[in-house]
Amino acid sequence: MFNTLNVACLALLFISGVTLADVEDSGLANLSSGFTELTSNSAEVTGADPYVVLPLRSNLAVNYTAERRLISLPLQITRPEPAQLQDVVSGELFYKLVGDTLQFDPKFKIRFRFPSEKFAKISIEIADTLNLNVDSLRLDFDNCDACIVSYGTHFQLNERQQAPTENVGSSITPYRTYNGVNELEGTSQSIEPTRWQLNDFKQENRTLSVNGGDPYLISPALDTNTDDLAGVMFNLKRVDQISSIHVGDFQDFQLFYSSERSPFLERESLVFRVAKTSIEEEFSQFKFFIPLSFLKIENHDVLEHLRLDFASHGITSSNHLLSTSWKFIDASLVPQQDVEEYAKIQPIRLARHSSKTFSKRRFVSNTFNRLSNDWGFVIFYGLGLLLLSYYMIRKLIRSKHTG
Amino acid sequence: MPFFAHIDLFSEYRRIFYALDNDIFSNTHRVVTFYIELIFAWLMQIFVPISEATFYLPDPSKSTASNQDYLLFLQDPYIYRYLFFFKLPYLLFDLAVAWVIWNFMDKAEHKRLAVLIWLFNPLTLFATYIFGRFEVFSIFFLAVTAWQLKSHRIFLASLAFAISLHCREINLMFAPFLLLAVIDFKDPVWRNLMVLGLCACIIFVVLLLPDWLIPSFGNTNLFVDPSQNFQHDATQKLFSLGYYWFYPIIFGLVGVAVYNWESSAKSHAERFIISAALALFVYFAFNVHSVHYASWLVLFPILSIHYNKHVIVPFLVLFIVWVLMWLLKTDAGVFTPFLAAPLSPELIGTGHFPSYFNEKLATPSLSLGRAIEIIRTLFAASMAFFAIRLIKS
Structure with missing residues (x-):
């Protein structure tokens, strides 16, 4: 019942054009298996690792400039019962592919928290040092079990200063940006x-x-x-x-x-x-x-x-x-x-x-490794127990015979 | 024996090695227990190298080990040797108790039954070899007390009892019953007064002896936290009877004292043994404390076998109820894999029965709290059952 109502509300919002604006329908969003699709532009988080891959508006990838420092996401998240809203929903935006593959590189990503209030669009500020030059982005959702996510078909880039508020939506400063990794390459x-x-x-x-x-x-x-x-x-x-x-x-x-x-x-x-x-x-x-x-x-x-x-x-x-x-x-x-x-x-x-x-196999190997630290004692103790058992069994048998 | 241990065993021996390392031979509480362990720890150095890093104790007034200290102890390559030698004095005293019980009994069938119950009962096996606690020292001196009373060596019995007080302070609870038990109602009053006075003097002098003979460590006893003094909340509550379980216990103990007085026809030893057992039943009916304390309950009913008391069924009931109670009323150090952490520290935090109960068995009408209340009532009932069996002639 709850889901049906939400989907209906979201559909109404989308029909009224509140969330989807300024996008061209030149590509399709891809959902991970962590989502169950409800409508063509909304889905519910039902499994592990929910994410959506969205293409950038085609001309923007080409027009990317140092001034365009905001990634705008047409997006709406509806969470389930308020009682379950304990954790802030956070997001990870992967922005670089591994070589020529379709895999996103985990070393290049932007981490942020979604606003707690309702929003129809958010914009994420990009660090000045970041060189964003891709034609698609992957957005992962954390702490969002049973959320219903409505999304547009594209992201777009906006200029930080000049973008009108209604285009940009809630502006978010990421708490962590990963721009590649530091390689040790043999030196401390x-x-x-x-x-x-x-x-x-x-x-x-x-x-x-x-x-x-x-x-x-x-x-x-x-x-x-x-x-x-x-x-x-x-x-x-x-x-x-x-x-x-x-x-x-x-x-x-x-x-x-x-x-x-x-x-x-x-x-x-x-x-x-x-x-x-x-x-x-x-x-x-x-x-x-x-x-x-x-x-x-x-x-x-x-x-x-x-x-x-x-x-x-x-x-x-x-x-x-x-x-x-x-x-x-x-x-x-x-x-x-x-x-x-x-x-x-x-x-x-x-x-x-x-x-x-805890894993049984690890427990067994762990125990064996620890016993092997002191074989001397383990053999002494084991032999002692064996001798004691032998003595007691012999005593028992003898007492039965004499009894 | 070498594969299980509660963190308290490590705390105990960390104190011992602190004293050995720093040549501190000062007064401390439970002085007999401490010095028995210290002698064994000194001897064990022949068989196992003692790592200073493992037993590092920077502040002797805060000597209870943290989980982190324990985790580092578990990494010591000689962990199993340590645990074996730590528990070795317990094993020897365990066998010594069996020997005293054997000598206490007159009939062969009583001897066999009593020693069997002593050696293979789950309460002392758990307390001594799994948990790793020193209760058996105190139990040994109490057994000697009863044995000496039976042999009419009243002053030796008083001496053994006084030594037991330096193993476990709780034994003070038995002092009135020992003093009542030494009264011989056939003797004239002056003789009884003299015997009583001498016994009380022996206990009192032996109790104070360590304070006179052994120098104290600074202003306080060794390993005593100066903040845990008479101002401490727990101490104040204790002396003002602030604990709810104190009142029924005191009523119960007075009843036991009356029973002791009224049983004037019985021997010294029987009066002491039955009264001490009843005192413990009263105590445990209202207050169960820690899991290993239940091992105190075992000795006196075993000795009562000599007086033809039928204790097998009450013992079986007690064992079952004790296991059930501590399955439910457990914490990390009771019936959980934590105790087997020396085998693999990975076992720490792998869960326990109460969480399983909450997950699978609890219903709105039978919560974990309610189940504990029920089992505690059953435990009190098992104490009552035992008491009846011991009072019955």
């Missing part, structure tokens, strides 16, 4: 310490003092291809004010990553304990390398950001962390060819929080 790349965002740190003369309960650093956008990425190296110095016994010999950290596939996720983060590398007067140095080669194996093509959390020990023991100050000396992305050199400074203990999903 420094991530300038001054470009990291700080949380619960106070900065004075290049010294970072912890001033809150959740101190962490977020890298600038890295957008690095993971093909050649071996890991990341950090070099930090702690200004020691700790006097208790053995306190400060180690430091716990947690490393989060975000990629084109996932934001920062606790369950996929790495936790590790690092020993002091050296002690220089009032400083303790912590230089360590965290392997990230698993990113490629787990199909993360682009490393976007890193986040380094300074973890406290124990359930409530953040006090010793609160009294610390740090100097952030250096951080760099390390290519595969340098991995041997950096493997020497891997943390003493390193663990992944937990895997995305």
Whole structure:
């Protein structure tokens, strides 16, 4: 019932010409299998990965100029019941094909959030550095389960300044633009310490003092291809004010990553304990390398950001962390060819929080690998159990015979 | 034994290795438990290299491990050796309890039945070898207390009981029943007063002995969070009887004391054993606390077999209800794959029965909360059933 009403309303809107204007019918929109088509220009999200591929108005691709910085999308989204509207619908606009194929390149895309209010047309601002020169675009919808999407047949490009409001619709500034990726090509790349965002740190003369309960650093956008990425190296110095016994010999950290596939996720983060590398007067140095080669194996093509959390020990023991100050000396992305050199400074203990999903096969192989770490003990324990069982069974048989 | 562990076992031994590493031999709470574990931990260093990084504890007043600490512990290549040696003193004391039970009983059939129940009951097996908790130390000294009482060695019994207080403070609940049990109604009053006074003195002196003999660690005991003092909300509630379950327990315990007094014809040991068992039934009828605490319930009913009490059926009922209750009233560290995380840390967070119940079994009239209420009532009923079996002559 709900769907029928919506489709009827949308059809009325489209008939009245509110949403579709200034387009030529020289091409057709293609829908992914995540959509179920309702009418010729509307569809419902019914599956995974819903997207629509729309051609640009033919003459605009040719007329693309530096002034035309707005992509106008004739579009309307109707979401289901208000109770389900918990997440903002977000979109990804892919704007470059992989070579001569019909595949869009995930390294070239614009990410944005749709306006929360109703709209009939939206316009997305394009960064000045972006070279948009394609004849079709792909628009993906996220957090849009059971949405009904009405769309025109084409996108068009408008000039940022001069475009009249009714042509442009709601104007959106994307929160992230991917314009290709950074290739390591066999050389380490420094991530300038001054470009990291700080949380619960106070900065004075290049010294970072912890001033809150959740101190962490977020890298600038890295957008690095993971093909050649071996890991990341950090070099930090702690200004020691700790006097208790053995306190400060180690430091716990947690490393989060975000990629084109996932934001920062606790369950996929790495936790590790690092020993002091050296002690220089009032400083303790912590230089360590965290392997990230698993990113490629787990199909993360682009490393976007890193986040380094300074973890406290124990359930409530953040006090010793609160009294610390740090100097952030250096951080760099390390290519595969340098991995041997950096493997020497891997943390003493390193663990992944937990895997995305539990799989029996992985559990069995994981258990076997862990048992194989200490064959000596496993054999001792196994033999002990066997001998004990043998002794008990023999005793039981004998007592039965005598009984 | 080496493949399961609750995070608390790691917390416990992190404290031990902190003391060993830093040569700190100071007073701490549960001092007997602590030093038994410390001696075993010192010996285990012959068989397993102790990694300073694994047991790193920067602030001894905040010594409860976080999940992150535990996750790093699980990465240690010697994890299975650690767990085996951590639980080795528990195994030895477990066998020692079996030995005491064997010696306590007179009849051969009682000996066999009692030791079988002790060695193969799910409550102590879970608490000791799966969860990895030290309850068995306290249980051992309580068993020795009962054994010595039976042998009319009242002062040795008081000494063993006082030592048990340094293993688990909750044993203080049994103190009035022990003191009542040592009264011999056939003896003159002055003699009873002397015996009572001496017993109370032994308990009191042994209780305070660590404070006199062992130096304290700074201003507070080792591993005690200074913020958890008398100002703390929980402490205030405790002393003001702010916990709802306190009132019925106190009424119940007074009833048990009256029963003890009225059973003057019975032996010292029988009065103590039955009263202690009843006290625990009263306690657990209103307050179930953590899953492994139920292991306290096992010893005294087993010892009561000597007095021809029929405990097999109540034990079976208790085991079934205990499993059902903790399947429903569970958290990450109870009947969940979390305990097998040493086998594969991937098991952490793989779900538990309550989520399955909510998904598949819950109905509007039988929510998870309601199911827990029902099973808790059944647990209280199983306590009542046990109590009746023990009171019946």
